[in-house]
Amino acid sequence: MRIQDLDTPSVLIDREVMERNVRRFQTYCNEHGLRNRPHIKTHKVPELARLQVSLGAVGVTCQKLGEAEVMAEAGVEDIFLPYNLLGPQKLARAVDLAGRIRLSLTCDSVTVARGLSDAAGRRGLEIPVLVECDTGMGRCGAQSPAAARTLAQAVDRLPGLRFGGLMTYPPARRTERTAAFLAETLDLCARAGLQVALVSSGGSVDMWRAHEVRGVTEHRPGTYIYNDRYMVASGTATLEDCAMRVLVTVVSRPTRDRAIIDAGSKTFSSDTLACDGYGHIVEYPDAKIYELNEEHGYVAVAADGPGPAVGDRLHVVPNHACVVSNLFDRVFGVRGDEVDATWTVAARGKVQ
């Protein structure tokens, strides 16, 4: 099948670019002695998780249990889930999964740790649990090195759990602050006699600087496999590194300066990530996707040029690859004009 045979909107993944992206960061990790544990939220495709592992990743990261269950089913044997799990349904599923694969979890409160301990203890399991540190993101996580140390001690004492190390999702461009928080926490843990087996960091924007943060032993990049307009805007990747493109059709040219494409927020999401507009149109790099409705993208085009005609097909590099993956049931792997893979986005929509 060729790209011209696909209907629109369709998500195309350039396999050559995608594989180059995966290999490049793996090489970086190997050179710096970092463990690479990519986050599957960007692609949600079992085949691509297996590719990442086959090229050297120690395992994968999933944000939801439903994602982890899909990846385990597909043969991934080592999964980290850096999200507080609560409630009887999720705890039962988590210990089921921990009985089948190597699953590590996280917590940022004693409440979460106790729930995990109760569930794991009943099954006779010992689950590694990392303590989440808020190193500046202002989201979840222990708020100070002392609080992280105290929680680590609590985890260490709870039956069914093993203190697995420290985890952070750091804010972009603040590596010094992250480094300071982690250094102090490591120091406090050492003084408390706690061994920190692992320090796991994340994010794609600062991924080429992961080795600069002392103590970090593992990194969890997500977007790097596809890259997107936000990664380009942040200087982490180039447009040529963007493996994901959305094939769209111009469905209306109501005025000389406006084109409407058949891709709106149900294709791109409403995420701008501080980018100008909602995507980069490869064929019209100066055109701006200035507004989205669910099924319509509004494009400002130069009024003095011919611009795209009704029926023309365009390629759009989205602002945020992860959310596009979550909106499609399948994506197409392409080489040149050939479609040589259809991947089911099997972990799409796993909200629980």
Place this chain on the structure above:
Amino acid sequence: MRIQDLDTPSVLIDREVMERNVRRFQTYCNEHGLRNRPHIKTHKVPELARLQVSLGAVGVTCQKLGEAEVMAEAGVEDIFLPYNLLGPQKLARAVDLAGRIRLSLTCDSVTVARGLSDAAGRRGLEIPVLVECDTGMGRCGAQSPAAARTLAQAVDRLPGLRFGGLMTYPPARRTERTAAFLAETLDLCARAGLQVALVSSGGSVDMWRAHEVRGVTEHRPGTYIYNDRYMVASGTATLEDCAMRVLVTVVSRPTRDRAIIDAGSKTFSSDTLACDGYGHIVEYPDAKIYELNEEHGYVAVAADGPGPAVGDRLHVVPNHACVVSNLFDRVFGVRGDEVDATWTVAARGKVQ
């Protein structure tokens, strides 16, 4: 099953409120002699489309062929698809569908009309095609009454098509402008000897004023079945009219003034629709969901109150109901604390 048995995040639909919403607008349409053709994009659930039809709707509106195929399969026999269809795949599917149910379509250019004509003519069909008018939305549509009349004439002459009337998706709160555009177009069509069998308008914000726009014979409300925070903000509905609530869990209380819930942009989307924050928390009406990541919602809570604890479950009225439906594979119909229906969102993710 009871609500307490559901895991989070889950989408709850209060059946009593939902049915009241459907009946109320149907009564309004009956009183004003308007045809009601609800847009299924808000719910994407066949059972609810059938409910709308059983309570008096003349049929439904779908934005995508894939949605229309799902609804036709579920027994809906009259579907309007107000979206420019282009390309061999969609045209083949459209005429297939037009052979099975009463399907009406739309166009805003001769290019689109010719494609429909070719496809319909080859099958020996005569498909009603409405001409889209841009009455101020600035999206698709003929840009002037004269352009609409000229396109209507072209449609009228093309084999395989029948000029089906006028269609507009009007901007909110601009009914005078919409009325003026339609009145002039109707006048021009009459002078050209063109019968305008139908004038179809849409949108929920102005739905109680649909009868004020002279010439409009049909309305296509979407959100009214569930309502949402945007409908409340626009004064069209009250919080008590909101049938959709998202059940979420507080997964972290990192600081006295911040709570994190297990619902982010993968649950609510990033749509604000000019609302303040990303949803209304029923149990904490003064708390603000001030930021979303894919799986995290950041909630600002009063630092001097106890606020929600880790593990607490909350109910959130989303800003935009339609996009929430598109992010869930199923939703739950509830009466009081009882879950008495599980509806598959069968038309979810139909991007083509």
